Amino acid sequence: MNEKQILILGIGNVLWADEGFGVRCVEALNQNYEFGENVKIMDGGTQGIYLVQHVQEADVLVVFDAIDYGLAPGTLKTIYNDEVPKFMGAKQMSLHQTGFQEVLAMAEFTGHYPADLLLVGCQPVELEDFGGSLREEVKAQVQPAIDIALAYLTQFGISAQRSAGTSQALAPGQLNLSEYEQGRPDEQAACRTGDSRVIGSAVGESTK
Template identity: 85%
Template sequence: MNEKQVLILGIGNILWADEGFGVRCVESLNQDYAFPDNVKMVDGGTQGIYLVQHVQEADVLVVFDAIDYGLPPGTLKKIYNEDVPKFMGAKQMSLHQTGFQEVLAMAEFTGNYPADLLLVGCQPVELEDFGGSLRPEVKAQVKPAIDIALAYLAQFGVEPTRQAGQARALSPGQLNLSDYERGRPDEASACRTGDIRVIAGATSAPKGTD
């Protein structure tokens, strides 16, 4: 009962290239390691404020995300404790930035806020590629990001064991990295900026309207 409750959270949108970095980190961590019962892993996607209940329950919070630090593409950076919300409010960094700021603010307001925080962010290469996957520079940083998180968690006595990809997936199977990349249509047959039917509809007014 005295064990610290640990939340490992990946946030981002896998549909927009490097925006999926955080989710892919948690996905890989879940498949490669088994954690004790006091550790929860969550694919937070772009759920925003709906993640607050998970944050409120955590004593230790580790977040993976794609962050625009203004650094060379693929660069990892670690942010700790009170600097996490401060840094996230300093500049526009990700498509879901505001949602996660609200999560932290609400958790703090209710008095249920993690005592220890780590944000592991990776400078994206490309975000404007609908249906795209991680670029090589960012994909190569998934394992180093996980290593950073594991070293941090070791300070709190969290010692996972290696496993061979047998864990239950955090998201539907077709969204895992290998299937997602393998199933993408080629550029000639797939719109890279959105559904062309929606785009076309948005640019023409319905009949009978001004």
């Protein structure tokens, strides 16, 4: 029996508030659920074109991302199959979405394109907060988004088991949502145009 290869991908940038929605979804999925060997959970971050080979290998692709649908902040919307590339480029919020459009186009051009696609997108509340985290309306949609994806995957015979939370992390520990938020300066100490933890290190590097 040839099992379908499933890729569950979260894309976005956790350093820009709600743009990290997709990454936080796969982070939670990886922490709380276990799948068979034919399911790959991946933090795609802002890797863009470097994701091509992973997409090419997938029969079924599930993508989590923050998408500007023009809806009420925190609203979830699901897009399927041929409509996915259109929505990824309809109203781009950042370069990672342009990059992922190119990933899908290249996969299609090479003839190795997922037969089934699902995009679970969330309307962001705030993006202009460098070093910020998910706003409450968006954070509240992480589990509902995961539930949508899990329900979708059942049609392909994929079922998830609750895990004991011992899975290897997808990203460095300091980027884990809880650690990231605990290390965030309070409202008075934090620079509203960025997080001094990030800005300080960037300035230091540039002066070397």
